[in-house]
Amino acid sequence: MDKRLFGALLLGATMLAGPAFAQENVTITVWSLDDENQPALNLAREFSEMDNGITVEYRQIQFDDVVSESMRAFATGQAPDIIAVDNPEHALFASRGAFLDITDMVAQSEVIDPDNYYPGPLNSVTWDGRLYGVPKATNTIALYYNKDMFEAKGLDPNDPPETWDELVDAARTLNDPAANVYGLAFSAKANEEGTFQFLPWAQMAGGGYDNINTEGAVEALEIWKTIIDEKLASPDTLTRGQWDSTGTFNSGNAAMVISGPWELNRMLEEAKFDWGVALLPVPEEGAPRSSAMGDFNWAIFSTSEHPEEAFQALEYFASQDHRLFPEWGQLPARSDIELPETGEPLKDAALKVFLEQLQYAQPRGPHPEWPKISKAIQDAIQATLTGQMSAQDALDNAQATIDGILG
Amino acid sequence: MDISQTAIADRRREANPISRFLASMRDGRGFDILLVAVPLAFLIALSGLPLVYNVVMSFQQVDMFSLGTFWRPWVGFDNYVAVFSQPETWPILRNTVVFVVASIAGQFLIGFALALFFTMDFPGAGYIRGLFLVSWVMPGLVVGAIFNWILAGDFGVLNYVLKSIGLISENIFWRSDIAFSLWAVIIANVWLGTAFNMILLAVGLASIPKDLYEAAALDGANAWQRFWTITLPMMRATIGAVVSLGLIFTLQQFDLFASITSGGPNNSSNVAQYWAWELSFRQYDFARGATISTVMILVVMIAATIYVRSTRHEVRG
Amino acid sequence: MTTTWTQRGLLLAALTLAALYLFPLYWMYVTSLKTGSEIFATPPAFVPIDPQWGVFQYVWGLRGMGRFLWNSVVIATGTMVLTAILGTGCAYVLARYRNIWIDIALFLVLMLQVLPASLMITPIFVGFSQLGLLDTPRFAVILALTAKTMPFFVILVRATFMSVPSELEEAALVDGNSRIGAFWFVALPLARNGILVSAILIFMQAFGEFVYSKSIIQAVDLQPASVGLNAFMGPNTTEWNNIMAYASIYVTPILAIFVLLQRRIVSGLTSGALK
Numbered sequence: 001m002d003k004r005l006f007g008a009l010l011l012g013a014t015m016l017a018g019p020a021f022a023q024e025n026v027t028i029t030v031w032s033l034d035d036e037n038q039p040a041l042n043l044a045r046e047f048s049e050m051d052n053g054i055t056v057e058y059r060q061i062q063f064d065d066v067v068s069e070s071m072r073a074f075a076t077g078q079a080p081d082i083i084a085v086d087n088p089e090h091a092l093f094a095s096r097g098a099f100l101d102i103t104d105m106v107a108q109s110e111v112i113d114p115d116n117y118y119p120g121p122l123n124s125v126t127w128d129g130r131l132y133g134v135p136k137a138t139n140t141i142a143l144y145y146n147k148d149m150f151e152a153k154g155l156d157p158n159d160p161p162e163t164w165d166e167l168v169d170a171a172r173t174l175n176d177p178a179a180n181v182y183g184l185a186f187s188a189k190a191n192e193e194g195t196f197q198f199l200p201w202a203q204m205a206g207g208g209y210d211n212i213n214t215e216g217a218v219e220a221l222e223i224w225k226t227i228i229d230e231k232l233a234s235p236d237t238l239t240r241g242q243w244d245s246t247g248t249f250n251s252g253n254a255a256m257v258i259s260g261p262w263e264l265n266r267m268l269e270e271a272k273f274d275w276g277v278a279l280l281p282v283p284e285e286g287a288p289r290s291s292a293m294g295d296f297n298w299a300i301f302s303t304s305e306h307p308e309e310a311f312q313a314l315e316y317f318a319s320q321d322h323r324l325f326p327e328w329g330q331l332p333a334r335s336d337i338e339l340p341e342t343g344e345p346l347k348d349a350a351l352k353v354f355l356e357q358l359q360y361a362q363p364r365g366p367h368p369e370w371p372k373i374s375k376a377i378q379d380a381i382q383a384t385l386t387g388q389m390s391a392q393d394a395l396d397n398a399q400a401t402i403d404g405i406l407g
Numbered sequence: 408m409d410i411s412q413t414a415i416a417d418r419r420r421e422a423n424p425i426s427r428f429l430a431s432m433r434d435g436r437g438f439d440i441l442l443v444a445v446p447l448a449f450l451i452a453l454s455g456l457p458l459v460y461n462v463v464m465s466f467q468q469v470d471m472f473s474l475g476t477f478w479r480p481w482v483g484f485d486n487y488v489a490v491f492s493q494p495e496t497w498p499i500l501r502n503t504v505v506f507v508v509a510s511i512a513g514q515f516l517i518g519f520a521l522a523l524f525f526t527m528d529f530p531g532a533g534y535i536r537g538l539f540l541v542s543w544v545m546p547g548l549v550v551g552a553i554f555n556w557i558l559a560g561d562f563g564v565l566n567y568v569l570k571s572i573g574l575i576s577e578n579i580f581w582r583s584d585i586a587f588s589l590w591a592v593i594i595a596n597v598w599l600g601t602a603f604n605m606i607l608l609a610v611g612l613a614s615i616p617k618d619l620y621e622a623a624a625l626d627g628a629n630a631w632q633r634f635w636t637i638t639l640p641m642m643r644a645t646i647g648a649v650v651s652l653g654l655i656f657t658l659q660q661f662d663l664f665a666s667i668t669s670g671g672p673n674n675s676s677n678v679a680q681y682w683a684w685e686l687s688f689r690q691y692d693f694a695r696g697a698t699i700s701t702v703m704i705l706v707v708m709i710a711a712t713i714y715v716r717s718t719r720h721e722v723r724g
Numbered sequence: 725m726t727t728t729w730t731q732r733g734l735l736l737a738a739l740t741l742a743a744l745y746l747f748p749l750y751w752m753y754v755t756s757l758k759t760g761s762e763i764f765a766t767p768p769a770f771v772p773i774d775p776q777w778g779v780f781q782y783v784w785g786l787r788g789m790g791r792f793l794w795n796s797v798v799i800a801t802g803t804m805v806l807t808a809i810l811g812t813g814c815a816y817v818l819a820r821y822r823n824i825w826i827d828i829a830l831f832l833v834l835m836l837q838v839l840p841a842s843l844m845i846t847p848i849f850v851g852f853s854q855l856g857l858l859d860t861p862r863f864a865v866i867l868a869l870t871a872k873t874m875p876f877f878v879i880l881v882r883a884t885f886m887s888v889p890s891e892l893e894e895a896a897l898v899d900g901n902s903r904i905g906a907f908w909f910v911a912l913p914l915a916r917n918g919i920l921v922s923a924i925l926i927f928m929q930a931f932g933e934f935v936y937s938k939s940i941i942q943a944v945d946l947q948p949a950s951v952g953l954n955a956f957m958g959p960n961t962t963e964w965n966n967i968m969a970y971a972s973i974y975v976t977p978i979l980a981i982f983v984l985l986q987r988r989i990v991s992g993l994t995s996g997a998l999k
Contacts, residue, residue: 036786060944071691072846072939074472075472075850076474076475076850077475182561189669234560236560236561238583238671238672239588239672240583250760371689372690382672382674386585386675438903439817439820439903440817441813442817443817443818445813447814447832449874450832450833450874453848453867453870453871454836454837455836456851457839457846457851460847474846474850475854525738529730529734529738530731531738533987534983535739535742536986537986538745539742540986541983543928544979544982545749545975546931548954549752552971557747562764563768598748606989607880644883648883652879655834655838655875658838658840659840659841661840680842683843688842693846696843700843703839707838712831
């Protein structure tokens, strides 16, 4: 007999026999938006390769498709075991019993301890006092600024703007249409990104998603309008997401940008200038700070046939939280993890700012109808910035819609 | 079919129903009906039922978790009332009409002009015409991404070119200016659709017998007259098919909206098909999404009726 | 002499028009070679300053593009074959008869396509999951896609059959052929070119399909290249040069085939029966 054939047969036999000797093999499916350069795919692969009788089938889904794909799958009984869902959308599923209540499993777990998590992310996985998931990571937004440009325009590169007025003034100074430089870049896009960027401004001025037409929020929106009207930021701010907006900062076409820590790795690579990060400017000196709280949560679908195995996977993911920052540049949603120095001075300095900013981060919701609340806010932003309504009217409209939703 | 033949076939069939059926399969209309019925049944199952699902849903209260069933609370016309009382509804319907008319007109006129141009005799005409067909092969996703770059306000190449040749002095923010955003998508859609218009119209042009033109030329008709008296009338069927296919493709256009403007800013470039998707999958209001879909189906039914009537006229006339 | 000059002028005009029309395509190739920040630069560079040729190899290796392309080919071929099988007969009958029922059939064929795939996918997904078709996802996509491409095919091929003179078929019937025989041995061969070419157009359309594949095919191994492309396009992972490089690899082979075949495609559609 051909040796190779024999070998193949032997291998086949082992493979057939293998699972019978080991514990019964279970396959769980994980859906997440992460690719090769992000944690979920790698962690899922590692967990799958561990000798624990659990195989993970990983499916990458796009950010935009997470909810629609999983809803469709859930409605037809095809839901995965584990899903990573954006934090404001967690309540949508949790409130309807689509996610598994893991409160008791967490209570018995030696790996996951709710006390270790920041309150914002933890709040987003909680519904009615019960836990329906585990925060996957967290992020927030702050102000990146181009120190070289500050210097060139006579601004102090070590004294970035701290208030809204200072921000607008700095943007006016830095704005240089002849050189194709805008003072500021941010995103007012008509999707969750617009809400994500605007809500902190409203919150700092005493507003909130349930109270969006306060005087301060109107003022915030008017400042946004000033920035767009005076072309201190590109008109494309209305249709451009945060990542593309930051791209213009990296290429030297914007002097400041409001965005999050997910930009750090790319910025280190592409920005050919000295830059820094500052806390999000506040309405006036001494005003309360606020920021957005972003990123995804892990959850187990209530239809899962292997909830224990799925929870084991979540435990493994949580146990690797200390690797999130050094390996993939994401911030763990936990206060008990000391982030190591990366050796990149720019990145370490930025990290310090983001960690401070994170303390002021407020979750969006949680509310099961968050997408509609968010849409009302986006509509107000867009109606105002396109000049079709005054900030006051637009936010009054939004408030009326939101009141209808909150009941 | 020939009468005597039918008579023979009839006599043969009288004996028993099964052989009659088989005979009709071989010789009669049964064969034709089979050829049409199978694909039609297929289409009804895979396109018709989903449409029914949408229509039914527009009369129901729908919840993201009841997507898998037909049995949901019935609410009559509530969804329609709700949709038509939204302030954005009429502007969006108006946009849809503008989008459809401008896209079809643009695709058709450019496509027709190119098709006519390439009927002229010059070296390489065939090959160069072939190059125009590439937009047919381009996935919508890719086209959207490319036009996203070309139309960008600050670093878009279109603005740069227009500025360089002095047509504009300030950048146009194609995607973000409410006066232009819909036109940004129309430009991309015209680009995408020109190829298929051109190829179908070229086919139509090639099937016009050459001697017609020669005869007309002998009669002293100039090129313009020949176009109006020969080309256009002979092209009626083709034009009908091209325009109605264009209508379907334009109404189906979704990728370009998703990648260029997302219907924004402030719904200035939103159209019915994108809005229906947005309501369903961004706000999870499936009932209203289905309501818009149903309105679209109604409108297209009317358009299709007109098309069918026009082809009947052409056949008999 | 004058004709030559006219011809040269026409050729020049044709080349200019083609260059204008193909600019978006050129921009795809150029963008793929730029560095991340160069893409955002003003004024835009018409020729990349520092072309990143390595990007193609990088993208090819990144996610096993060969497999994605293979799946695209499988789906496109399946769709083409199924569309041709179902659509040819349909087009034939629709071309042969002219009465109210044919009008209604034509009407139905056309009208069923009014909604974009993104709105059809939910009911189709629900139906397929109940029929268990999601276990054979590529086949499921072929079915869904065939329903979408058939109207186009039927309208094209119907036009071809209409140019087959019915006298030829009647002669065949008189010669003792059955209706099937007349269809199979007379009409079909005469319309062969038109059918082939329409089928090729369907193949190319199906090759770029995205919405159905994305939702129905969940196993990465079975996904087509369009879904692979989309995987690049998340909000925080938009590497435009890679996206464009991927798109270039995706469309270039098919573009090449298309350009080579296009003369036959146009003549195939136009020649119909009598050539």
